[in-house]
Amino acid sequence: MDTMSAPSAMTSGTGGPHARQAVFTAMLEQHRGIVLKIAYSYCRDTDDQRDLVQDISMQLWRAYPAFDPERSRFSTWMYAIALNVAISQLRSSSRRRRQHLRVDDAAIAAVPDQAAASPEDTLALHTLHALIRRLDPLNRALMLLYLDDRSHRDIAEILGITPGNVATKIGRLKQRIREQIA
DSSP states (O other), rough: OOOOOOOOHHHHHHSHHHHHHHHHHHHHHTHHHHHHHHHHHHOSSHHHHHHHHHHHHHHHHHGGGGGOOTSSSSHHHHHHHHHHHHHHHHHHHHHHOOOOOOHHHHHTTTOOOOOOOOOOHHHHHHHHHHHHHTTTTTHHHHHHHTTTTTHHHHHHHHHHHHHHHHHHHHHHHHHHHHHHOO
């Protein structure tokens, strides 16, 4: 139900701006976990996370008229835009501050989908998130998409690389993470 039936009203030009806004709002709500996950992964403090969520949402709204449900699923399109906004913000922020993001346990703890069953699982999840936060923006995006069970084809489309390159990079990143955990 990724494209819902509503985008046809948006692309056909029927329904007017209120219908388009209603469709966009419904799609954004359905996939809001994508935006939250990216914000939590790319920003360490809550205010920056909120700002990034707002920036991503605004950019999604601006780009929404160009969304073509025949070309890609909404979630794939959303991931691509959200990651581009997050990476751009990270680059401009690091230029201004000239410092790298540090791991912030409070921000990591706020990431959704952390229903760990035991303290060991929670620790392992925190360790994994800490390692992901240390990756460069492209590899961080790659791992977030991989951990979100996206297909290699979807990841390739979102990041603008080949599926073969996705498989190679994921293999290398998994090996690197295994070595750092060991």
